[in-house]
Every structure is written in structure tokens, then in C-alpha cells.
Amino acid sequence: MNQRNNHRLILFPLPFQGHINPMLQLGRILYARGFSITILHTNFNAPDPSSHPHFTFRSIGDSFDRSEATPSDIPGLLLLLNTRCASPFEERLQEMMSSPGSDSVPVTCLISDSLFSFACDVAERLKVRALVLPAGGATSFYVYTILPVLKEKGYFTIDGSQSEEAVTEFPPLLVRDIPAIKLQKPEMALQLFDNMIRVIKSSAGVIFNTFEELEHPALTSVREVLLVPDFVIGPFHKCCMTSSSSSLLAEDRSCISWLDEQPIKSVIYVSFGSAVVLSESEILEIALGLADSEQPFLWVVRPRLVCDPEWLQKSPSHFLEALERRGKTVKWAPQMEVLAHPAVGAFWTHSGWNSTLESISEGVPMLCTPRFSDQGVNARYVSDVWRVGVHLNGGLKREYRKGEELRERASVLKEKASACLRPGGSSYRGLDGLVNHILRFHSENRSSVLEGSFNPL
Ligand code: UDP
Secondary structure, three states, X not given: OOOOOOOEEEEEOOOOHHHHHHHHHHXXXXXXXXXXXXXXXXXXXXXXXXXXXXXXXXXOOOOOOHHHOOOOOHHHHHHHHHHHHHHHHHHHHHHHHHOOOOOOOOEEEEEEEOOOOOHHHHHHHOOOEEEEEOOOOHHHHHHHHOHHHHHHOOOOOOOHHHOOOXXXXXXXXXXXXXXXXXXXXXXXXXXXXXXXXXXXHOOOOEEEOOOHHHHHXXXXXXXXHHOOOEXXXXXXXXXXXXXXXXXXXXXXXXXXXXXXXXXOOOEEEEEOOOOOOEOHHHHHHHHHHHHHHOOOEEEEOOOOOEOOOOHHHHOOHHHHHHHHHHEEEEOOOOHHHHHOOOOEEEEEEOOOHHHHHHHHHHOOOEEEOOOOOOHHHHHHHHHHHOOOEEEOOOOOOOOHHHHHHHHHHHHHHHHHHHHOOOXXXXXXXXXXXXXXXXXHHHHHHHHHXXXXXXXXX
């Protein structure tokens, strides 16, 4: 574990919680395989180095300021981030290539988030091999690749945001599940996805945080589109079990002792990830749903979950008291530990990919209320394909009867998520393949330098 192999990997995460987590988990996995890890990060949402004492942290020294972007305009935010980070990233990477750190371990490869559209081009200019990590699953990734076809078929011209019409090209997707369908101007999002696919196609390989047994059909389709080496090695968080956290907000651990006092499988854990913003009426509906369920619940009400940050304080005191009697609210939870806790019986989620995979890995059935991006696809697969959750179109009670069947399916998938990581399992072999692939870069780099040529594949 502590034997280093004289290869440094530079990891460049997109500065949002759902992207930082898998990238830092990947860092821990590859550190355990002997690589030295440098996390190259933006000043904006910088990770906390003290939680990862084995890694080196370097900022690109960007001047990105989130307040310059409209909060609800995620594609605009990502495009601005790309504009602001490209030059500082290039300068910093160049600096790192010309002067290795104090331990003199040379850089073998860059692993960049797939939504940084400039990183692989920069790496190619600087003659560094680049791998790409998409933060989502393979199924939603495949849906991104067919968005131009769906647009051509006219799905984006109708008001699809609520449409229950089937997407005939990709069952069991409904029109309202299509990523970007809820945007008034989806062109910018389509441009981002298109850039992402182009970047991966020109890279030296793609790493997926999923497992073959979960997403085999989508992975097969993705392989036909991308035509680059792929490494399917998830669920990341289960191959690098550690107590260190990548949370940008402080985790409130009091919820663990509260869970310790609850009956087995009795608690509904409620969290909508790091980016979803709800209206006051939506959050009230959730609160009423929880009260109606008559189950204990643990609810993450993070700052900025509601448009009005004073919402919780302004709510009538009897409402808050009723909530507190049945459950507990925290600003941020140690989610992986919560989902692994025996008291947790269900997860009410926005269906972000990390949350979905974390829940599947612990065998916790889900109640899904997706909002945007890949969440609609994830939720549809959770309910209709993997059958480990229900899609909540109405109240919480409506589909409650399915509980037993869901729990059974969830425990089957939990076992598959665990088996793939054991020696001989699909993700275990995938990781071996990834390690060998990276180690080969070293000898290829050396021979290409000797021959004066460089081929990114
Ligand atoms: N998370 C957490 N504590 C919380 C809520 C979320 O640690 O209270 C973590 C969760 O475990 C997951 C990530 O934040 O790894 C959220 O990622 P996801 O892809 O589910 O959603 P996003 O935030 O990107 O919408």
C-alpha cells in the first residue's frame, strides 16, 4: 500500500460536490495501487487538503467567481468555468511538467473531469497522456450521445418537461426524463455534451464509476460510440473505504448517534444532493409527505436548498416542532455512512449519480424525485429497469406497497456491487487494466520522445 511506483497522476476535478467526490475517490484507489497523486483544483470550491494527507494539492490560481453566473443556468455556469480556467490550467500544468515536486516523481498522466472541455487539448500540446472521468453513469452518458438524434426527431420542440410520452428510440425513457429537456434553451447544454464526447474520443481512455453488471447494455453502446479504451471500475467509494471525506460543507455527525437509536430499517433518509434548489411550496410538500409517512426521517436541509435561505427559521413553530418530533434535520450528512447504517430503510433522493450508486451499493431502496441533467435517466432506470426504487410523481404513500419487492431487488444488486470488486470481479479486473494502461504510458512516452513523435492513443 505504501510502496510508491515513481509515477505521478494529476487529477483535475470539476469544482462541484458530485464531481469532486468520485475524482478524489479515484485518487485514493490509484494511490493504493502505488501512484503518487496531485489534485489540481480551482480556487473556487477548493477541496480540503487536511482530509487527504497523502495527496499533493495545487491550485490553478483561477479567478472564477460563481456570482458572475445566473444560479439556475448550469450550462452557462459550466461554459464560464471552462472559459476562465483554460489558461491558468495550461500555465500550471506546464509548470508542473517542467519542475516536478520536491519528491521528483515525474508526471505520467492527467485524469480530467469530462466537462472540462479544454484539459485534453492542453495535455496533448504539453505531451501528457490524458484520461477522462465522466461523473455520471453509463446509461445517462449514452443518452447524451443520442441527444442530437432526439433533437432531430423533434423531442425538444414540444413542451417536454412534463411529457409522459415514451421516447421510442430509448425505452423505458419518457420525454420528461431527457437531459436538458427542461431548459428553455437546450442548445448550450447540447453543446457541452457534444464537447464532452469529442474530448473523450480524443483521449487515451475513459474511466466509468459504475459496474458492468449494472449497466452492461449501456456500456456496450457507449463503447461503440467512443472507440477508446474504457475502464469500468466502480462503485469507487466501495473500493477505497476510508473515513476521510471530500465534503465541501461540514458533516453533522450527530445524525449517526441519532440513527443508532432508531429501529432497524425504519428511517427515511432524505437528501437532494448539493445543487438542487427547491421552492417554498415544494419543500412544504416534502415536509408534509414526511409527516404523512409516519416514519422517522433524517433530512438534509443544506444552505441554499430553498430559494429563501431564511425559510426554516420563518416556518411556523408548530410545523418545526412536528418535524423535529418525527425526525432530524441536518445541514450536511456523512451520506455514505448514513446509507450504510442499519436503521436506514429508504432514501428519498434527487437521483444524482453518486447518490444512486451509493444507495445501490448499500441495498437501500429509493424514492426518486429527479430535477435536471442526468437525474431523470437515473430515476427511470432505478424504478423501471433495476427496480430498486419508485418514481414519485405524486404522494409518498401511493407506491408504498411495493416495499418488500424493492428491498429484495436492492439486496440482489447490493451483492452484485460488492462481488464486482472482489478478486476476479469485473471492476477488480477493470482496475488492473487501468493500472497497466497507465504504466504503459511511461514506456510509450519515453519511446515517443526518442522518436520525436506523440500519439495520444
Ligand atoms: N452528500 C453528502 N452529504 C449530504 C448530501 C450529499 O456527503 O448531506 C454527497 C453524496 O454522498 C454524494 C454527493 O454528495 O456523493 C452528491 O452527489 P450526487 O451525484 O448524488 O448529486 P449532486 O450533488 O451532484 O447533484
